[in-house]
Amino acid sequence: MRYRCPVTSDREEHKCDRCDRCLSVMDLKDKVAVVTGAAQGLGRSFVEILLKNGSKVALIDVNKSLGDELKSTLDQEYGRDRTEFFTADVTSEEDLKGALEKIVKTFGRIDILCNNAGIINEKHWEKTIAVNLGGVVRGTYLALEHMKKENGGNGGVIINISSMAGLGPLPVAPIYTATKHGVVGFSRAMAAVSKLADYGVRINILCPWFVKTSLLSSLNSEDYIERFLPLKAMSETMIQKHGCLEADVVAKAFLVLVKDESKNGDALMIDPEGAVFISFPQKAKDLPSTPVNLE
Numbered sequence: 001m002r003y004r005c006p007v008t009s010d011r012e013e014h015k016c017d018r019c020d021r022c023l024s025v026m027d028l029k030d031k032v033a034v035v036t037g038a039a040q041g042l043g044r045s046f047v048e049i050l051l052k053n054g055s056k057v058a059l060i061d062v063n064k065s066l067g068d069e070l071k072s073t074l075d076q077e078y079g080r081d082r083t084e085f086f087t088a089d090v091t092s093e094e095d096l097k098g099a100l101e102k103i104v105k106t107f108g109r110i111d112i113l114c115n116n117a118g119i120i121n122e123k124h125w126e127k128t129i130a131v132n133l134g135g136v137v138r139g140t141y142l143a144l145e146h147m148k149k150e151n152g153g154n155g156g157v158i159i160n161i162s163s164m165a166g167l168g169p170l171p172v173a174p175i176y177t178a179t180k181h182g183v184v185g186f187s188r189a190m191a192a193v194s195k196l197a198d199y200g201v202r203i204n205i206l207c208p209w210f211v212k213t214s215l216l217s218s219l220n221s222e223d224y225i226e227r228f229l230p231l232k233a234m235s236e237t238m239i240q241k242h243g244c245l246e247a248d249v250v251a252k253a254f255l256v257l258v259k260d261e262s263k264n265g266d267a268l269m270i271d272p273e274g275a276v277f278i279s280f281p282q283k284a285k286d287l288p289s290t291p292v293n294l295e
């Protein structure tokens with residue numbers, strides 16, 4: 001059957017820059033992907049969309065029982081050789097290093113990493129920083145050792161999960177906001193490093209609006225919001241007004257960041273109105289600004 005562009009309907013050579021033929025697109029068939037925080041919620045949706053696109057997926061989570069349960073569900077649908085579950089806490093260097101080494105032993109390589117594990121806990125804020133920012137830094141550094149071309153890796157792509165709270169403030173959760181801004185800054189800087197040092201690895205960021213997962217129930221726990229409890233109604237109003245995303249919709253945006261080879265250091269924001277790439281200026285000096293008179 002002759003090719004027909006799904007965007008322009010062209011049958012001949014063309015340049016719409018929107019279809020798979022015009023864009024440089026990563027083929028996920030037989031690629032090896034790793035997802036942290038994979039046992040439920042967004043992580044689970046990322047695992048499933050990678051499997052549907054032909055990848056093998058290593059699931060990492062601190063919750064062993066949920067991870068084992070998901071592994072047996074996936075075995076029935078995709079076959080036993082397509083996934084493996086590894087128990088690891090992303091705050092532990094020993095755990096995560098060990099898990100990635102076992103993954104390379106099992107599957108032979110790592111092509112895709114999604115640093116997704118995250119929590120909201122404003123009371124135990126040091127833990128929130130350790131998981132949300134520390135886990136992303138650790139995962140990125142450890143996986144690059146296996147993925148970068150200078151070490152004999154095949155290159156690939158790392159997707160770090162931030163939030164819209166990585167682009168603007170979520171008043172009910174200042175520490176969470178700080179970690180998610182940190183994920184954006186770290187990922188952009190590492191994307192520049194990867195390009196300059198020719199690692200062959202793209203590093204991108206996903207920034208979702210509120211999603212229907214167990215994380216949302218943090219909003220109902222005084223233990224998690226602590227001193228910011230009076231601001232709880234503000235977040236509830238935001239959700240009532242704009243709605244809440246389904247995890248499988250966010251997974252479609254994740255897939256764009258994985259596949260589009262032209263994206264490195266890019267942040268994709270997704271809310272109930274749709275998905276948009278965020279335009280950051282190249283330099284801080286190019287940010288919108290207002291002069292201040294110091295005299």
Ligand SMILES: NC(=O)C1=CN([C@@H]2O[C@H](COP(=O)(O)OP(=O)(O)OC[C@H]3O[C@@H](n4cnc5c(N)ncnc54)[C@H](O)[C@@H]3O)[C@@H](O)[C@H]2O)C=CC1
Nearest residue numbers: 037039041042062063089090117118163210211213214215
């Ligand atoms: N649900 C939402 O509204 C939004 C979530 N996000 C981000 O998406 C990511 C996933 O969140 P959800 O799926 O909503 O949460 P979730 O609570 O449904 O799932 C998180 C998973 O991470 C695992 N996990 C937690 N700490 C871990 C650790 N130290 N090591 C390994 N695994 C660990 C949990 O066991 C759980 O399986 C997080 O980074 C979150 O900040 C971003 C925007 C909105």
Ligand SMILES: CCCCC/C=C\C=C\C(=O)C/C=C\C/C=C\CCCC(=O)O
Nearest residue numbers: 163164165168170173209210216218219
């Ligand atoms: C401590 C309880 C918080 C409960 C909220 C639960 C989950 C939230 C997860 C998020 O990542 C939040 C996602 C989107 C909203 C973030 C910022 C608001 C928009 C900022 C802006 O528009 O400038």
